[in-house]
Amino acid sequence: MSSEQPTRRDFIYVASAAFAGVGAAAAAWPLIDEMNPDASVLALASIEVDLSPIDTGQSITIQWRGKPVFVRHRTREEIAEAESVPLDDLPDPQPDEDRIQRPEWLVMIGSCTHLGCVPLGQKGDFDGWFCPCHGSHYDTSGRIRKGPAPSNLEIPPYQFVSENRIRIG
Amino acid sequence: MSENNHSSSYTPRSALAKWIDKRLPLPRALHDNFSSFPTPANLNFWWTFGGILTVCLLIQIVTGIVLAMHYTPNSELAFSSVQHIMRDVNYGWLIRYVHANGSSMFFLAVYIHIFRGLYYGSYKAPRELLWMVGVVIYLLMMATAFMGYVLPWGQMSFWGATVITNLFSSIPLVGDAIVSWLWGGFAVGNPTLNRFFALHYLLPFVIVGVVLLHVWSLHVSGNGNPTGLDVKKVDKETVPFHPYYTVKDGFVIVMFLLLFAYFVFFHPNLLGHPDNYIEANPLVTPAHIVPEWYLLPFYAILRAVPSKLGGVIVMFGALGVLLLLPWLDTSKIRSAKFRPLYRQFFFIFLLVCLGLGWLGAQPAEGGYVIAARLLTVYYFAHFFVILPALGYIEKPKPMPASIEESLESKTKTEKL
Ligand code: HEM
Ligand code: FES
Numbered sequence: 411m412s413s414e415q416p417t418r419r420d421f422i423y424v425a426s427a428a429f430a431g432v433g434a435a436a437a438a439w440p441l442i443d444e445m446n447p448d449a450s451v452l453a454l455a456s457i458e459v460d461l462s463p464i465d466t467g468q469s470i471t472i473q474w475r476g477k478p479v480f481v482r483h484r485t486r487e488e489i490a491e492a493e494s495v496p497l498d499d500l501p502d503p504q505p506d507e508d509r510i511q512r513p514e515w516l517v518m519i520g521s522c523t524h525l526g527c528v529p530l531g532q533k534g535d536f537d538g539w540f541c542p543c544h545g546s547h548y549d550t551s552g553r554i555r556k557g558p559a560p561s562n563l564e565i566p567p568y569q570f571v572s573e574n575r576i577r578i579g
Numbered sequence: 580m581s582e583n584n585h586s587s588s589y590t591p592r593s594a595l596a597k598w599i600d601k602r603l604p605l606p607r608a609l610h611d612n613f614s615s616f617p618t619p620a621n622l623n624f625w626w627t628f629g630g631i632l633t634v635c636l637l638i639q640i641v642t643g644i645v646l647a648m649h650y651t652p653n654s655e656l657a658f659s660s661v662q663h664i665m666r667d668v669n670y671g672w673l674i675r676y677v678h679a680n681g682s683s684m685f686f687l688a689v690y691i692h693i694f695r696g697l698y699y700g701s702y703k704a705p706r707e708l709l710w711m712v713g714v715v716i717y718l719l720m721m722a723t724a725f726m727g728y729v730l731p732w733g734q735m736s737f738w739g740a741t742v743i744t745n746l747f748s749s750i751p752l753v754g755d756a757i758v759s760w761l762w763g764g765f766a767v768g769n770p771t772l773n774r775f776f777a778l779h780y781l782l783p784f785v786i787v788g789v790v791l792l793h794v795w796s797l798h799v800s801g802n803g804n805p806t807g808l809d810v811k812k813v814d815k816e817t818v819p820f821h822p823y824y825t826v827k828d829g830f831v832i833v834m835f836l837l838l839f840a841y842f843v844f845f846h847p848n849l850l851g852h853p854d855n856y857i858e859a860n861p862l863v864t865p866a867h868i869v870p871e872w873y874l875l876p877f878y879a880i881l882r883a884v885p886s887k888l889g890g891v892i893v894m895f896g897a898l899g900v901l902l903l904l905p906w907l908d909t910s911k912i913r914s915a916k917f918r919p920l921y922r923q924f925f926f927i928f929l930l931v932c933l934g935l936g937w938l939g940a941q942p943a944e945g946g947y948v949i950a951a952r953l954l955t956v957y958y959f960a961h962f963f964v965i966l967p968a969l970g971y972i973e974k975p976k977p978m979p980a981s982i983e984e985s986l987e988s989k990t991k992t993e994k995l
Contacts, residue, residue: 442760445761445774446760447759447764447770448770451763451765473861475764476764476768476861477766477861478861478862525742525746525748526741527741527864542867543742544943545944558887560887
């Protein structure tokens with residue numbers, strides 16, 4: 411056999427290196443995965459909100475999974491404004507009806523999609539929310555209109571459990 | 580060791596010293612590296628910042644370990660434990676103020692040290708790796724200080740951590756998974772604080788290790804010097820590190836500590852932010868988030884770019900370009916003393932960096948953003964256009980033939 415040909419010894423080198431590599435990766439995984447959200451964090455994943463005390467034009471902010479969630483009882487004008495915007499004007503086009511279950515209730519995560527600050531309500535150029543951190547403007551449907559944020563404020567999963575109660579998560 | 584290679588001049592004096600020298604020649608290594616080490620005789624005061632930086636690192640480690648004995652890394656308790664340090668712990672106020680201002684002093688020194696390197700071309704062959712190891716230290720310092728700033732769990736801690744960790748969410752596809760992995764949750768919270776504390780404790784010791792590599796590399800090539808010329812005659816052009824530079828460095832360290840003490844005792848909160856004395860509130864963002872002063876230029880660059888991912892790439896690029904610097908500067912001449920054009924561009928670049936720092940503290944709107952964009956473009960043009968071009972078009976000034984000759988002409992003028 412010429413020295414160019416792989417030998418049984420080469421096979422052993424490659425096999426043991428591969429084995430050690432797989433072993434090291436397997437051993438590293440628990441050390442990496444340990445940093446992911448743990449069971450107690452995941453257990454906090456759902457919360458119920460009573461809507462009855464929130465009048466038209468009022469909003470509340472609650473904490474869900476460590477993040478603020480805005481629950482806004484929209485006025486008629488706000489709803490009309492959100493519905494009338496042509497989709498072409500939106501950086502992240504989405505009709506208002508895809509963002510709500512009932513037009514008067516807007517429920518969304520109050521965390522700017524830029525770098526996570528909490529936008530201020532009923533501020534900015536579009537009567538919705540304004541993020542002071544780097545100047546993102548959102549409209550009355552929480553859609554991004556102007557500024558560095560790449561996408562609309564996120565809608566959390568929620569459902570109406572009764573006429574006046576929702577469960578988020 | 581190349582030109583500065585000197586054979587060991589250590590002679591163990593006692594029987595015990597001989598016994599040790601045969602088994603673990605640590606005293607010999609210390610003597611050769613920090614006492615008899617031949618150091619160019621013409622170093623100016625800009626060369627004293629290495630010593631200052633070592634002192635800064637030690638101060639942070641000692642005060643940090645003592646703080647950790649009283650601090651509680653839990654989101655419910657962290658803020659009040661820092662208040663407990665300030666009010667109840669004996670000298671706690673002093674130790675915390677030294678640690679908090681020590682971080683600023685550390686960065687002040689490292690910036691002077693880095694700009695010294697830029698002015699005198701300290702990154703050029705054979706010191707490329709020495710420079711790159713230095714850049715790694717700088718990156719580790721920024722990571723350490725960022726995580727330290729989160730620990731007191733005030734409003735700036737919390738929202739600074741939120742904004743900076745969210746930078747990673749701009750990575751396509753895996754961004755959100757990475758961010759929730761960093762947080763250990765769906766927002767910055769207790770798991771985040773806990774791991775940041777563990778890493779804030781660890782990283783300074785990693786820095787110690789990398790500093791040792793830095794000094795090792797330094798002692799292979801030897802110190803540069805203001806002329807940028809290589810040492811030719813060790814006996815005529817160098818002096819032993821001790822007592823010449825131990826005394827000079829010692830003097831400057833005392834001066835530096837005076838400045839340090841001025842901040843600690845007279846303006847302990849000047850460089851901090853009042854919002855950080857408000858406990859972290861995940862539902863309310865302060866009106867104006869600013870990072871610590873030493874990160875401002877990069878913050879300005881981040882905000883100058885109108886796209887989220889683009890901003891992150893450009894910001895990290897601004898740091899990464901420092902690693903390429905040894906190959907972007909095409910001039911063979913090290914010192915700006917003999918580079919009339921580069922010398923001017925050096926000062927422009929310094930002003931641009933200061934300007935970016937100032938802009939980083941302004942709100943991101945209108946003229947500020949436009950100015951930040953212009954300066955960001957200039958920042959990169961300095962490295963990718965000006966430096967490569969200068970090497971070809973610049974006509975260097977006449978240079979002395981050797982360090983010895985420059986020393987002689989200096990003593991002559993002093994005698995006149
Ligand atoms: C490279 C060296 C270091 C730097 C640049 C650094 C920086 C910082 C900064 C900027 C803060 C926030 C100060 C404030 O505003 O209150 C801090 C806090 C803290 N650091 Fe460090 N640090 C370093 C080393 C260490 C080490 C080695 C320890 C050891 C455990 C430590 C323990 C702490 C603790 C417990 C706090 C929270 C108490 C406080 O906020 O004052 N640090 N650090
Ligand atoms: S975090 Fe809202 S604009 Fe940057």
